[in-house]
Amino acid sequence: MQIENNKEQNVLVVDARKTDFFKKQVRIALRNCGKINPENIDEYIAEDGYEALGRVITTMTPEEVIDVMLKSGLRGRGGAGFPTGRKWDFARKSVSDKKYVCCNADEGDPGAFMDRSVLEGDPHVVLEAMAIAGYAIGSDQGYIYVRAEYPIAVKRLEIAIKQAKEYGLLGKNILGTNFSFDIELRLGAGAFVCGEETALMTSIEGHRGEPRPRPPFPAVKGLFKQPTILNNVETYANVPRIILNGAEWFANIGAERSKGTKVFAVGGKIKNTGLVEIPMGTTLREVIEEIGGGIPNGKKFKAAQTGGPSGGCIPASLIDTPIEYDTLIEIGSMMGSGGLIVMDEDTCMVDLAKFFLSFTVEESCGKCPPCRIGTKRMYDILEKITSGRGELSDIDDLYALASAIKNSALCGLGQTAPNPVLSTLRYFKDEYIAHVVDKKCPAGVCKNLLQYKIIADKCRGCSACARKCPVNCISGEIKKPFVIDQSKCIKCGTCMETCKFGAIVKE
């Protein structure tokens, strides 16, 4: 466990910032979270808030701003990792008298909550960064698309926008310059696909949130058919600091091809669940063992899942992989928006793939057939395998479907939907084979493939299990071995928990 007393000096550590949980972290995007009062603009200003915007609009040209962003090496934190400066440059060069700056706060990956934390803990940083982006590309209007399931974030954004307008830090002629910029909120209605950029813009326009083909790219023809940039909350949270401290400062943090830091929402089978911000290039081992405090209950680390339903898993053998955009792609996963789900030996990888597929099946918008039909077909095959009816040809079918969907789906949701299946097939094919050929679930998760059995030698015949069994399927004589009727057993595991003699096994 990492948060502990300093043993050498035997002094009780009372300041959270002096615990091991914080030691390896570098906080840029989260620097004000947990420190300032998010509903008070003065506290943000005291932390150099709006200084970057002030400098940008009074002393820099749009070209210079974009140059700083390019040199900093900042890449999109929403998952795909496109260089932010280049995105802004495309939009700046697009000719139009109306352009838009959008913020993607439709955080939808299961297990990811870092954007919510920034919006709730430091909403002004997003407003300031969007205004800087507006100045850089020549826009006077911003939209924050935030999911309605984040009511506290919405409320704090509303307060922040109101305060910034009162102070003249948003609105007409900001700080006495010719630059005007306004921001409005748009609430998402809970569709995962609306985190996809074209669907998000369609939704802001008031239509049903469905993606549209690219090109034209948003930088050319985006929101209301005008040049638009869309960046993620965490990307924006880096921008004011880059302006204040310089591109070089930022480029010196992190790894060669991935600059700066990344925030991860660490969850699953790990002691310190929470939010961590680490320099790019930190290894997965450091995150899990040193910051995360390791796996609870003495279990073994099996794999970590990054990138949610678009990503893949990183097996224990690759735990020393540095976390960077490109290294994660090389091993078949992806950075994603920052969900990091840790799994121990009790996780069935086929079941995990099925869980993410069930999510994409549910969230597919249905516009394009490869995603609408393909993900459902893949899900059906996984259902078949986990229920013990799988055949070897099913695995070939999974590969064929995965490649067809990846190549033909309309948007990122569909194109990446097969990833959880492909990456578990890559590293845990033996588990698929065990399900299909041996009809066994090695992790003991898939109910149809496991049996609870009483070991006759160990059973004392106390009847404790039989009395607890909810379906009365355990019978026997007192002081003689009891037996489970497999045809009635619902595999709830109550008997195993009840037995004091370890006489019941799951196999």
Place this chain on the structure above:
Amino acid sequence: MKSLEELRALKSKIRSEMELKEGGVDTRVVVGMATCGIAAGARPVMNAIVEGVANRGIKNVQVTMTGCMGLCRLEPIVEVIDKDGNIVTYVEMNAEKAAKVVEEHLAGGRIVSEYTIGAVAQ
């Protein structure tokens, strides 16, 4: 505000106000009030502290809220920051524990060791 200079002047003013601690305020109590904190029960904790400070007539303490510091599993978290910037992090708080912190720490000046991060999360 009409200029960058005005913004900078405001920043200096806010900073010096925070240092001078107007009205004799020299201690800040900060309650984590992001979704994770509120879900874990930060609202009753906040209420207990505000009530405790008011009932005891403690004048040197300002109670405020903040976002999530990342230790979601240890919420509700309350931090007490003294005039020199020393921070005490209390974790897994509830209304009763908060009342005790008001009594012992804020009124009495003694850190309640058993609720601190080092004692709870070992």
